[in-house]
Every structure is written in structure tokens, then in C-alpha cells.
Amino acid sequence: MNISARSDTAQGKRLLMVAALKLAADSRSVTSLGLRELAREAGLNPNTFYRHFKNIDELGLAIVEDVAGQLRQPLRALRYQAAASVSEASEVAPGGTLHFERGRRVNEETVRLFFNFVAEHPAAFIIGVRELHGASPALRQAVREVMKGFSEDMVEDIGKLALLPGIDHDTVSELATAVTRQMFQMSLDYIEATSDQREVIIDRAARQMFMLFAGAMALKGLQPLQAMISQPKIRKSSGA
Amino acid sequence: MNISARSDTAQGKRLLMVAALKLAADSRSVTSLGLRELAREAGLNPNTFYRHFKNIDELGLAIVEDVAGQLRQPLRALRYQAAASVSEASEVAPGGTLHFERGRRVNEETVRLFFNFVAEHPAAFIIGVRELHGASPALRQAVREVMKGFSEDMVEDIGKLALLPGIDHDTVSELATAVTRQMFQMSLDYIEATSDQREVIIDRAARQMFMLFAGAMALKGLQPLQAMISQPKIRKSSGA
DNA sequence: TACCAATGTAGACGCTTGTATACTCGAGGG
DNA sequence: CCCTCGAGTATACAAGCGTCTACATTGGTA
Numbered sequence: 386m387n388i389s390a391r392s393d394t395a396q397g398k399r400l401l402m403v404a405a406l407k408l409a410a411d412s413r414s415v416t417s418l419g420l421r422e423l424a425r426e427a428g429l430n431p432n433t434f435y436r437h438f439k440n441i442d443e444l445g446l447a448i449v450e451d452v453a454g455q456l457r458q459p460l461r462a463l464r465y466q467a468a469a470s471v472s473e474a475s476e477v478a479p480g481g482t483l484h485f486e487r488g489r490r491v492n493e494e495t496v497r498l499f500f501n502f503v504a505e506h507p508a509a510f511i512i513g514v515r516e517l518h519g520a521s522p523a524l525r526q527a528v529r530e531v532m533k534g535f536s537e538d539m540v541e542d543i544g545k546l547a548l549l550p551g552i553d554h555d556t557v558s559e560l561a562t563a564v565t566r567q568m569f570q571m572s573l574d575y576i577e578a579t580s581d582q583r584e585v586i587i588d589r590a591a592r593q594m595f596m597l598f599a600g601a602m603a604l605k606g607l608q609p610l611q612a613m614i615s616q617p618k619i620r621k622s623s624g625a
Numbered sequence: 626m627n628i629s630a631r632s633d634t635a636q637g638k639r640l641l642m643v644a645a646l647k648l649a650a651d652s653r654s655v656t657s658l659g660l661r662e663l664a665r666e667a668g669l670n671p672n673t674f675y676r677h678f679k680n681i682d683e684l685g686l687a688i689v690e691d692v693a694g695q696l697r698q699p700l701r702a703l704r705y706q707a708a709a710s711v712s713e714a715s716e717v718a719p720g721g722t723l724h725f726e727r728g729r730r731v732n733e734e735t736v737r738l739f740f741n742f743v744a745e746h747p748a749a750f751i752i753g754v755r756e757l758h759g760a761s762p763a764l765r766q767a768v769r770e771v772m773k774g775f776s777e778d779m780v781e782d783i784g785k786l787a788l789l790p791g792i793d794h795d796t797v798s799e800l801a802t803a804v805t806r807q808m809f810q811m812s813l814d815y816i817e818a819t820s821d822q823r824e825v826i827i828d829r830a831a832r833q834m835f836m837l838f839a840g841a842m843a844l845k846g847l848q849p850l851q852a853m854i855s856q857p858k859i860r861k862s863s864g865a
Numbered sequence: 866t867a868c869c870a871a872t873g874t875a876g877a878c879g880c881t882t883g884t885a886t887a888c889t890c891g892a893g894g895g
Numbered sequence: 896c897c898c899t900c901g902a903g904t905a906t907a908c909a910a911g912c913g914t915c916t917a918c919a920t921t922g923g924t925a
Contacts, residue, residue, distance in 0.1 A: 395902065413760040417657040421882060430904050435884085437902090515758050518813065520653045563833050566810060567803065573758065593803050593837075600840030635872065660913065670874050675914085677872090867925085874919070881912075889904070895897090 388451055398437040400427040402448050409515075410508035415445040416521045445516065445524045452509045453531040460535060463502060464542045467494035488548055489595055496568075496591040500583070503572040510572040517569075532569065536561040552601055560601055564594055628691055638677040640667040642688050649755075650748035655685040656761045685756065685764045692749045693771040700775060703742060704782045707734035728788055729835055736808075736831040740823070743812040750812040757809075772809065776801040792841055800841055804834055 388402040404426035409415045418441060424431040438444045471490045503510050516524040517532070539561040543549050549557055568590065575586050628642040644666035649655045658681060664671040678684045711730045743750050756764040757772070779801040783789050789797055808830065815826050 397902065413657075414654065417654070417760065419882065420884090431883085432885095432905085433903055515760075518755050518758055520657070520755075559829060559833065560836075563807065567807065570806060570810070589799060593799065596800075596837055596840030596844060597833075598840065599843045600836030600838065603839045603843040604836060637873065659911085661911075671913085672875085672915095673873055869924085870922095872919100872921080875917085876915105877917105878915075879913100882910085884909095885907085887905085887907105890902085892899105892901090894899090 388448070389455060395437065397427075397429055397433045398447075400429060401434060401437065401444065402451065403427070405444055405448060406452075406508050406512065410511045414515050414519050415448070415512060415524065416441060416516075416519055442521050442523050445521065446527050448512070449516070449524065449527045449531060452512070453534070456506065456509060457534065457538065459502065460499075461538050461542060463498040464491075464495050464539075464546065467491050467498055468546045468548075470494055484550065488598065491546070491548060492595050492598065493591040496594060497587055499568060500572070500575050500587055500590070503575055507576045510569065511576065514569050514573050532565055533562075536565045539565060549598060549601065552605055556601055556605070560597055563597060567593065628688070629695060635677065637667075637669055637673045638687075640669060641674060641677065641684065642691065643667070645684055645688060646692075646748050646752065650751045654755050654759050655688070655752060655764065656681060656756075656759055682761050682763050685761065686767050688752070689756070689764065689767045689771060692752070693774070696746065696749060697774065697778065699742065700739075701778050701782060703738040704731075704735050704779075704786065707731050707738055708786045708788075710734055724790065728838065731786065731788060732835050732838065733831040736834060737827055739808060740812070740815050740827055740830070743815055747816045750809065751816065754809050754813050772805055773802075776805045779805060789838060789841065792845055796841055796845070800837055803837060807833065 388399050401423055404423050408418055408426055420434050421431045468491050513528055517528045540558050543557055571590050628639050641663055644663050648658055648666055660674050661671045708731050753768055757768045780798050783797055811830050818826055
């Protein structure tokens with residue numbers, strides 16, 4: 386993960402942010418980084434820090450904002466990519482496409498793409514999750530805002546892709562918050578897992594998220610649930 | 626939260642653990658505490674630290690073990706208390722008790738009792754969640770083990786209280802892991818929330834957990850789900 | 866009684882840290 | 896051409912840190 390190299394950002398500032406990202410990811414938390422430690426890593430004079438930041442917290446905030454800006458759209462794109470790939474597949478596949486099965490597959494595919502994405506940007510997720518529960522209130526708040534943003538994106542995407550038909554907005558919002566939290570948390574497991582374990586994690590995560598969605602449907606009007614139950618092959622009017 | 630005052634534990638050791646618990650809870654993470662800082666808070670000579678611990682990580686491990694030992698049984702007791710209170714209530718309440726409704730109420734009551742418990746031991750949960758994602762691998766591992774233990778307790782209790790009938794052991798285990806994680810995470814929200822917000826959090830948490838359980842039932846054999854659907858007043862053989 | 870191990874204290878060391886003050890350099894505008 | 900200003904550097908200092916070695920006190924035990 387790099388820091389976006391905008392031309393209006395002094396290189397010293399950028400170097401410090403990159404150094405912080407690196408050090409924070411593979412050892413300590415951002416808040417506990419030393420100013421001189423940072424400067425050393427960045428190959429700069431300690432005092433250069435003061436040219437750009439008042440303290441470490443401010444550095445942390447800058448990083449969180451920058452990284453969040455870089456992740457936001459790609460994360461949304463994952464969902465549309467997942468939905469598209471499922472649609473294509475089901476055009477070829479035999480039988481009619483049910484909401485149930487489509488939802489399940491979009492969900493699973495999104496989870497898979499998400500973890501792929503995580504593996505490409507580990508530092509961002511490590512720092513995010515760590516600072517979400519970290520020592521600095523300012524950073525905690527910032528990360529919380531970012532995750533809230535991600536969650537709202539998710540609500541919008543769920544609506545546009547009609548993944549939870551018939552579920553009211555508040556419930557979807559609640560689900561999105563829970564899913565975002567859980568997925569971020571699991572992203573750390575994924576990062577430090579071997580590739581064998583990774584498959585298990587993907588599987589678990591997908592099943593878990595789908596349970597949430599299924600539960601929401603089941604507890605809602607219960608009509609959507611009846612629709613869910615009616616599967617392509619087995620079709621009973623009233624079960625045992 | 627205090628450290629258990631066992632007679633075989635030197636008082637200096639205990640004082641240091643108490644000091645660490647306090648400092649870690651309301652400011653930084655355990656790992657980033659200074660040895661002298663600790664000694665100052667405990668009113669001891671800095672060198673006393675070396676008499677009992679090799680380094681800060683070792684102190685952290687001792688705290689995690691001690692606190693986990695203190696929390697384990699009480700956390701289990703919450704569930705039995707919740708189940709008991711629901712049973713009593715439903716003996717008085719009119720109409721037959723359905724699995725569905727009983728599960729919902731036991732769940733809600735457990736969540737409520739859990740958060741009460743959290744409010745009584747905030748330091749333990751703050752440190753637990755923080756170190757779960759903290760900088761020290763040793764502490765992360767230790768906290769993970771503790772939570773795994775809590776999760777296994779939960780699986781056993783769910784079995785004994787018959788809260789998820791018909792769900793296979795692996796699925797229950799998976800659910801318990803997810804629920805444990807999510808509840809610990811939310812415990813931090815609860816701790817720093819005002820009492821108005823706390824009600825909302827309890828509500829959300831209970832609904833969220835119940836969605837997971839309901840989802841598990843729905844996705845399982847689907848027969849238990851049918852049983853769930855049949856509610857006391859409305860009863861349809863085949864829905865819309 | 867004498868010893869020993871456990872516990873706690875005292876003082877000193879070499880290093881690192883954050884921060885303040887003062888200097889250098891290059892680009893852009895009047 | 897000079898002046899200014901943003902960006903980076905050099906040097907210095909007091910304070911805090913972890914750790915080392917040596918000493919004091921205690922309770923049990925041979």
C-alpha cells in the first residue's frame with residue numbers, strides 16, 4: 386500500500402506517511418511510533434516532521450483519510466463485479482435463477498473478491514482494525530467514520546443490486562454495519578493465514594454473512610422466506 | 626476489575642498487575658506501557674518489576690490469564706440465569722411456549738445480562754479487545770485462546786439449554802465464534818456509550834445475534850424453520 | 866543460631882526521545 | 896535582482912527510559 390502521490394503534497398510528508406504505514410503495519414500501532422523512528426525510516430531529519438504534522442495523531446489521521454479515499458471505490462466495485470459474474474454464470478446455467486441462489490452466489494463471490502483485495506492491501510486493513518480499537522480517541526473516531534462510510538456504500542449497493550428485496554432500510558443498514566465490522570475483523574485472520582487456511586476463512590465468512598442475511602429475511606415479513614424456501618428441485622407446500 | 630489476591634502471589638506482583646490494568650484501560654495499550662510508569666503507578670521501585678516479570682509482554686500474559694479465569698464462570702452463569710428467568714416468566718405468561726419465542730427471549734436476556742456484566746468490568750473488556758488486535762503477537766495469541774475458550778463454553782451452554790435444536794455441532798461452533806467476537810467488539814461501544822445509547826446497543830445486538838441464529842435455522846434442514854414460522858396466532862399451511 | 870532464598874530498594878549508566886533555535890537552499894514573484 | 900517563503904537540515908539540551916550492580920529486610924529452615 387502506497388500513499389497517493391498527489392503533486393501538491395510535499396515529498397517529505399509523503400515519505401513520512403509511507404514510513405508510518407510500513408512501521409505500523411509490521412510492528413506497532415501508529416500511536417506508539419516515535420517521531421525520530423519515523424524520520425529514520427523515511428531517511429529524513431527528525432525536525433522535518435514538524436513541517437507537516439503537529440503530532441503523531443495528526444499523521445495517523447492523514448494516513449487514514451488518504452487510504453480510505455483509495456479503498457472506497459474499489460470496494461464498491463467488488464460488489465458489482467461479483468453481481469455481474471454471477472449473472473453471466475446463471476445465463477449459461479440451466480434452470481431459472483431464484484433470488485435465493487443468486488443472493489447466495491453474489492454473497493460468496495463478494496466475500497471472495499473482498500479477501501483478494503485485502504491480500505493486496507494488507508497494511509491498510511491491519512492499521513484500520515488496529516486503530517479502530519487503538520489508544521488514540523481521534524484515530525478511533527476517524528476509522529469509525531470511514532467504516533460507517535463503507536457501510537453506507539454497502540447499503541446503497543445492496544439496494545441497487547436488489548440483494549435483500551423486501552427488507553426495510555434500517556435493517557439493511559444494521560446488517561451492513563455488522564457485516565462491515567465482521568469482515569474487517571476477519572481480514573486480519575486472512576492476512577496472517579496460510580493459503581490452505583485462507584480457503585476455510587473465505588468459506589466460513591461467506592456462510593456467516595449469508596446466515597445474517599437469511600436471518601433477516603426469515604425474521605422479516607416471513608413471506609420472502611417462503612419464497613426463499615421454494616427451491617428448484619424440492620418443492621413442498623407444507624413440510625414436516 | 627481487580628487482580629485475584631491469591632496468597633501465593635507476591636504483593637508487588639499484584640500491585641504491578643493492578644497498575645497495568647488501570648493504566649492500560651484508560652489510556653494506552655499494555656504493550657506500550659513503560660516499566661517505570663508502571664512502577665510509579667504501583668508505588669514501587671522500578672527494579673521490583675524484574676523480580677516478577679522478564680518484560681512487559683509477560684506482565685500482559687499474566688493479566689490476561691488472571692482476568693480470563695475470573696470472567697469465565699460468571700459469563701456462563703449469565704446464560705443459565707437468562708434461561709431460568711425466561712422459563713419462570715413463561716410459566717406465568719399465557720399461551721404455550723414455542724421454541725422460537727423462547728429462543729428469542731433467552732437471547733435477548735443473555736445479551737442484556739452480558740452488557741450489564743461488561744459495565745461492571747470495563748477494564749477487562751477494553752484490554753481484551755485492544756490486545757486482540759494489538760502489537761504483541763504473544764498477547765494476541767493469548768487473548769484469542771481465551772475467546773476460543775469462551776466460545777466453547779457457549780457451544781456447551783447452547784447444547785445444554787437446547788437453544789439451537791437440530792443444528793449440527795460445527796455450525797453451532799461457528800456461530801458461537803462469531804457471536805463471541807461480535808459481542809466483545811460491541812462491549813466497547815457499550816462501555817463508552819451514554820445510558821440512552823446503551824439501550825439502543827442492547828437492542829441492536831440482540832436483534833443481530835438473533836438474526837444469526839435464525840439464519841442458521843433457516844439454512845439448516847429448513848424443517849426447524851417451518852416449526853419456527855408456525856406462530857401462536859397466525860398459522861398458514863402454505864404462504865404466498 | 867546461622868544460612869538462604871525471595872522480595873524490595875538505591876544509585877548509576879548509556880541511550881533515545883521530543884522539542885527549541887538557528888541555519889541552508891531553491892523556486893517564484895515584484 | 897532581490898526578497899520571501901516553503902521545505903529540509905544541524906546542533907543542542909533536558910527528561911525519560913531500560914537495565915546493571917550492589918545492598919537491605921524478611922521468613923522459613925537446617
